[in-house]
Amino acid sequence: MFADIFIENNFQKIDKLYTYIVKDDVKPGMRVLVNFGNSYRVGIVLSLHANYSEKYLDKLKEIHSVLDDEPIISRDLIELGLWMKDRYLIGYSKAFSPILPPGNLQKIKKKIIVEKYPHGKDLEKLNSIDINKYFEDLSETEKKFIKKLRAKGFIKYIYDSLVMVKPKLVNYLKVSENFAPKNLEGISEKQAQVFNFVKEKKDISRVDVMASLGISYSPIKTLIKKDLICEYKKEIKREPVEKNFATQKISLNEEQQKAIKSIIETDKVVSLLHGLTGSGKTEVYLNLASKVIEKGGEVIVLVPEIGLTPQMIDRFKGRFGDKVAVIHSKLSQGERYDEYRKVLNGEVNIVVGVRSAVFVPFKNLKMIIIDESHDSSYEFHDNLKYDTIEVAINRMKHRGKVVLGSATPSIETYFYAKKNFYNLCELKNRAKKGAYLPETKVVDMRDELIMGNISIFSRELKKAMEEKLKKKEQIILFLNRRGFSNFISCRSCGEVIKCDDCDISMTYHKTKNRLICHYCGSTKPLPKVCPSCGSKFIKQFGVGTQKVEEEVKKLFPEARVLRMDRDTTTKKDSFDKFYEIVKNRKADVIIGTQMVSKGFDFENVTLVGIVAADMSLYVSDYKAKERTFQLITQVSGRAGRASKKGEVIIQTYSPDSEIIKYSATGDYVDFYDYEIEERKLFLYPPYTxxxxxxxxxxxxxxxxxxxxxxxxxxxxxxxxxxxxxxxxxxxxxxxxxxxxxxxxxxxxxxxxxxxxxxxxxxxxxxxxxxxxxxxxxxxx
Structure with missing residues (x-):
């Protein structure tokens, strides 16, 4: 037999599979040690075959040793990696890097756990083996015996050391095994208090003892010297989220029940859950997950931004407790290590995470739920060579289901649903009783300019902010900077310079002082006056979150202002802190970019002000109109999610734009009908x-x-x-x-x-x- 082996490397020229001769028992997904060049390297077997050209047979080397007796990467993940390599025209290393366990492949080891003890000679032999050692550190004879017991169900493995991170060890206290009552004689009152506390708790950390009793380390140290208590190291799992979650189960309305039934019963792999903002999609996810878990399956729940994980974790941990693992890029290396181990060791059956969580190694994965599935963070990016939704669909073929949830699904997704390739479920009403869609107003900023108002805020938005602050209600100010581009627009009439052939705004290239279309390459000189109205107010468009923050503080000095953007969310726990601040009503005005448009559910937010709706409308991208509609609709949906009436004010220099009109009404179907005709006319996806x-x-x-x-x-x-x-x-x-x-x-x-x-x-x-x-x- 021959094995094709993947060896991690960063060099394009040697990024291929290498064939070795197989002598031992080996399966795809196992690690092997091979002679590679002038050194030994750990690789992963991707496939086995019986045929190889005799012409090159004498050049092949044998596998030196097999490191595992079961695969560390499942067959379905191997197939997924190979599919990604071919689908996205990338090398093996880029295709398999998100699939491999975190850290160094050579450091994966297995702890031996005895499930039940054998009888007779097998028990004698087992007792002669030091099972505190890792399986990899046993002799070959001992390994064979352990494998035999494992095959009979006496032994199981727990994976350890997946990354070069030491386990988190904490100093714990307990009553000493050598404790004798006579040793209590002569101890102080404080020492007695410590001893009794440790005895009562039986097993408690040193920090907790000191905090609970308000003492220093001194009395503990004395008790240890007297051999009354002992101190030892205990491994503690790092928990990315350390708080208690309230368990609440909400009764489903008829629409939600119908959607769940449709998703469970459909024979299609993909279901689109199209529900307007606040329609209760998360409760549908929770119920779907519950049904999958009841039948022994596992579930992945994806969110587009790390900022959304606190809210989704709240809901899922509240329902499923410690059966939920969390995976995202803000975790420390140690936390990621512990969360991954939970999955690999079968301790959890739900993972909530960002796009990379689509690859977690569940053995019985039955459903992948993708929340806010329209979001561009799931798409193909320079450093992440895969489309998350495509990967999820490919992984679930023939084994489970994919649920795409969105109030504003991508044009392609809705197109496939309308063509009956996907199962379509719709939630047309808000789930909470008394919660209605907000009232939306469009403000023409050209009129503001004529009236002499050159401020960032229109008179209408200023007035609304003043009213909400008096009522102690919260405000979101959204700055539409997604994909900010150097487009040229007229502040007098709203005209934007577009490509004649592509209907896409042209991008200003400062070095060439020309406008260039990033789709077809056409160029134009930079106009000095607006070609539509002759105004000199034609220039690059731009405003930043800091400028908005300054303006708010100047107008409303008493208001508590919170800015959420890339600059203020760099720390690991930034999103958790912001979420708690807004949830606990410790901020009056929340200023943000696209982060604040996604999924947040705060019942005291009653006003959303969209400061510059045009900024994404004229990005050099065929999806610019779609992105603008999605962003405005999504952020508008943050207002009035409970019994308090919501209000949305959209500021724009293009009030006559069809997209602004559709965004104001929030009518997705009307927008889709308009946009799909544009895509057809200019041959953009889904038509190409x-x-x-x-x-x-x-x-x-x-x-x-x-x-x-x-x-x-x-x-x-x-x-x-x-x-x-x-x-x-x-x-x-x-x-x-x-x-x-x-x-x-x-x-x-x-x-x-x-x-x-x-x-x-x-x-x-x-x-x-x-x-x-x-x-x-x-x-x-």
Missing amino acids: KLIEIEFSSYDEKLTQIWAERFLHQMSTDIKNVELMVTKFIKMPKIKNINRTKFSIKVKPKNLVLLIDGLKRVINNSKIEEDNKIFLNIDFR
């Missing part, structure tokens, strides 16, 4: 698939040379697929790195053929052999 091919290098000429060479190779290697290819677009230099790109549109049915063709182009162009150029392929 869009792929961007970018070349980057410190050498400016090299990016253009390789872009031309690659495109020429495409004409040779891809002949059976109709492609729409744009011009070459030279991007701004960042950190001395030059970038040139072009885009391809292809019909969805031809995507697989195109991917196969691009593999041939990459191989035949030999681009991977040039260390001075980097190829990046983005699926949009």
Whole structure:
């Protein structure tokens, strides 16, 4: 037999599978030690096969040793990694890096746990083995015997040391085994108090004893010397969330019950739960998870932002207690280590986390719930080469279900639901009795300018803020900076300079002093006056959260202001603290970017002010209108979520824009009908698939040379697929790195053929052999 083995590395040239001869019993997903080059390396077996070319047989080496007797990566995760490699045209290392356990593969070890003791000679032999050792540290004979007992159900393993992090050890106290009553003679009153407290508690940390009794370490130290109590180290699991959660079960309304029944009974892998903001989607998730767990299954719940995890954790821990693990990037290395161990050791059956949690190694995964599924953080990014929703769907094929929850689903998702590829469930009413959609007003900032108001805030928004602050109600001020781009707009009439061919705003490139379309490469000179109204008030558009904060403090000095943006949420527990501050009504005005638009449910927020609705409307992206509608609708949904009436004020220089009108009414179906026609007209997804091919290098000429060479190779290697290819677009230099790109549109049915063709182009162009150029392929 032969094994194809993956060995972690950072070098593109050697990023491939290596074949070794198999002598011992080995399965895919197990770690093995192999002779690699001039050293020994740990690799993971990805596949086994019986055939290999005799021509190269004499060059193969044998696997030195097998480190596991069961796979540490399941077959479904191996298949997922291989699928990602082919789907996204990436190497093995990038495909498997999110799948591998955290830390160093060589450090994974197994503790031996005796489930029940055998009889006769087996028991004698077991007693002769030091089972306090790790399995990996036993002799080969001892390992074989332990494997035999494990096969009979006497032994189980608990995985340990998944990363190079020491377990968290805490000093604990207990009554000494050598305790004799006579030793109590002559001790002080305080020492007696400590002794009795430890005796009563039986097992308690030194810190807790000192805190509970209000004492120093001195009396404890004396009792230890007298051998009345002893101090020892005890491993404590790091808990990312250390607080008690209230268990509350809310009775479901008819819409929610109908949605749950539909999701459970459908034969489709994907269900879209389309529910307006405040319609009770989270309660549907909780009930779905409960039904899966009752049948022995496991559930992954994904949220788009770390900031949303405190709220989702509140709900899931409140319902399922310590059966929930939490995984996100703000965890310390030690916390991530402990949470991952909980999953691997079968201690939990629910994981709540951000996009990377889609890869947790559950053995009986039956459902993946993706909350706010429209959010762009789930999509393909430069450093994270996968689309979370695609990965979830692929992982659940033939084994479970994916639930996509959103008040504003992506155009593609709703398109697939309307075409009956996905199961569609809808929640059309707010779940809480007496909670109604907020009243929305659109303010024309052009009129404000004419009236001499050059402030960030319109007169209407200032007045509304004043009223809410008097009533002790909370306000969210939302700054629409998602994907902020250097677009050019007129403050007098709202005109934005767009590409004539793509209906996309053009981006201002300061170095060239020209406007460039990032889709087709067309350029225009920068106009001095507005081509629509002749006004000189035409310039780049921009305002920041700090400026908004300054203005609020100037207008309302007594107001307690909380700013939530990338600058203020860098610390590990920032989101938890902000969540508690707002929840406990310790802030009056919350200023934020897209973080405040997602999922937050605060019943005292009654006013949402959208400071600059236009800022995402004219980003150089075909999804700009969709993003704007989603953001405005989502942030509007934060107002009036309980019995208090909500109000939303949208400030804009483009009040006549169809998107602003649809956002104000919050009518998703009307917006979808409008936008899908635009997508069809300009051949954007879902009617095509869009792929961007970018070349980057410190050498400016090299990016253009390789872009031309690659495109020429495409004409040779891809002949059976109709492609729409744009011009070459030279991007701004960042950190001395030059970038040139072009885009391809292809019909969805031809995507697989195109991917196969691009593999041939990459191989035949030999681009991977040039260390001075980097190829990046983005699926949009």
